[in-house]
Amino acid sequence: MGSGSKSARDPSAVAIRGMISSDVPAVLSILRKSPEASLWSEKSLLESAAQGWAWVAEQDGTVAGFLIGRAVADEFEILNMAVARGHRRRGIGGQLVRQTLQRVRKSGARSAHLEVRASNQAAIHLYQLHGFAASGRREQYYQHPPEDALLFTMEWKSTEE
Numbered sequence: 662m663g664s665g666s667k668s669a670r671d672p673s674a675v676a677i678r679g680m681i682s683s684d685v686p687a688v689l690s691i692l693r694k695s696p697e698a699s700l701w702s703e704k705s706l707l708e709s710a711a712q713g714w715a716w717v718a719e720q721d722g723t724v725a726g727f728l729i730g731r732a733v734a735d736e737f738e739i740l741n742m743a744v745a746r747g748h749r750r751r752g753i754g755g756q757l758v759r760q761t762l763q764r765v766r767k768s769g770a771r772s773a774h775l776e777v778r779a780s781n782q783a784a785i786h787l788y789q790l791h792g793f794a795a796s797g798r799r800e801q802y803y804q805h806p807p808e809d810a811l812l813f814t815m816e817w818k819s820t821e822e
């Protein structure tokens with residue numbers, strides 16, 4: 662790689678920050694083009710932004726992806742995430758997962774969980790790459806089309822960094 666401006670594949674060119682209400686139209690636009698993710702309403706996205714467990718990946722002033730979770734006691738759950746089609750395979754999804762998990766650990770989470778469609782190889786690879794382990798299966802959990810959910814979990818020992 663030669664020198665010059667930061668490459669689109671350079672993860673350092675991506676900023677992960679909390680989602681704010683003005684991000685919601687961009688997030689909705691990503692969701693509408695990402696049928697593998699759950700198509701949430703504008704109202705739900707605004708609520709998530711207000712609750713503080715939602716982050717966006719910003720690159721060159723553009724919202725390129727998002728991750729929304731929730732925390733219950735010391736468990737964190739990833740509820741929804743997607744990266745805009747034109748920004749995929751550049752490490753943005755990985756940055757979202759890695760940085761979000763660092764932040765929720767710092768705020769006291771001891772484990773992280775998620776569900777994913779059994780056919781969603783891109784997301785399954787991403788989660789495994791970032792330390793999630795398969796922990797179960799829910800038969801016919803999804804509709805339109807009907808499909809099993811795979812459950813993934815990551816647990817942190819209190820002594821881990």
Ligand SMILES: CC(C)(COP(=O)(O)OP(=O)(O)OC[C@H]1O[C@@H](n2cnc3c(N)ncnc32)[C@H](O)[C@@H]1OP(=O)(O)O)[C@@H](O)C(=O)NCCC(=O)NCCS
Nearest residue numbers: 697698742743744749750751752753754755783784786787
């Ligand atoms: C899943 C998703 C968020 C990944 O985002 P991304 O920015 O492309 O992810 P990354 O570039 O960080 O990819 C990291 C790794 O994940 C795996 N991966 C990503 N996309 C993949 C694909 N299409 N096929 C296979 N593996 C894939 C690879 O191991 C990849 O590493 P590599 O590029 O070095 O091979 C993105 O594909 C997406 O938005 N999909 C639609 C919505 C969705 O499925 N959401 C999850 C719902 S649970």
